[in-house]
Amino acid sequence: MSDAETADQHEDAAVRVERDGRVAIVTIDRPASLNALSVGVLTELERSFARLADDLQGARGVLLVGAGGRAFIAGADIRGLASRTSDEATEVAELGHRVAAAIEALPAPVIACVDGFALGGGLEMALACDLIYATDASSFGQPEVKLGLIPGFGGTVRLPRAIGAARAKELIYSGRRIEIDEAVAWGLVARRFDDRDALLAGARETIEAIAMNSPSAVGLAKRVLVSAAGQPTEVASRLEIEGFEDAFSTDDKHEGVTAFLEKREPRFSRS
DSSP: OOHHHHHHHHHHHTEEEEEETTEEEEEEOOGGGTTOBOHHHHHHHHHHHHHHHHOOTTOOEEEEEESSSSEEEOOBOHHHHTTOOHHHHHHHHHHHHHHHHHHHHSSSOEEEEEOSEEETHHHHHHHHSSEEEEETTOEEEOGGGGGTOOOOSSHHHHHHHHHOHHHHHHHHHHOOEEEHHHHHHTTSOSEEESSHHHHHHHHHHHHHHHHTSOHHHHHHHHHHHHHHTTOOHHHHHHHHHHHHHHHTTSHHHHHHHHHHHTTSOOOOTTO
């Protein structure tokens, strides 16, 4: 077996998808490199979320997790980027954007479970998720300018939406990290936890709470929230109206309204 074939197999094994009841868990398992995003890992992430989009197999939400306990994702694989040309770098950036888009397109919520570093591409992947939950040991940043680069997987787009333009500019221009207190205060992190076990338990509880609701309604709400982000009010309002209209054509709408009028718990599809 060649070194290239061995490396490809390692990259394939670096992303795992497991199911635990109504929760799917996508784990980036490269702890020796702090779960850095190589081209192989990005490719496997894109494939994994595409498969989940095709068939959630009863999962009602996804947890995106980094293995090892030191990092969620410490960034892009800089060693792998160092020798690339501008054209090749464009291909990598486009791949990173496709992964983020696949996370946003999934018709179920995705929670980034951050325990440790979420830097550069790691923060960008977290920003593509619906929620960021994090432990007290976590830190966040876009340090690309320290390498003569800029964010390439959506940081300049999603970070301002998450924390405001002024704070995003400060982080991107300075390259500094923020710790958990600041991340929570700025609204980047939705919930904080003492440790990894509490983090994963809390994320599962959120997915279970979401699973009590209509899956089609949750999917439609996510579609509108993602597509309306950054749009003018008139455009965003039209997207919401279209989503509201689509909800009226679902079996879940009929069941939900009927159950309310009959004063019983709804029995939604796939619930």
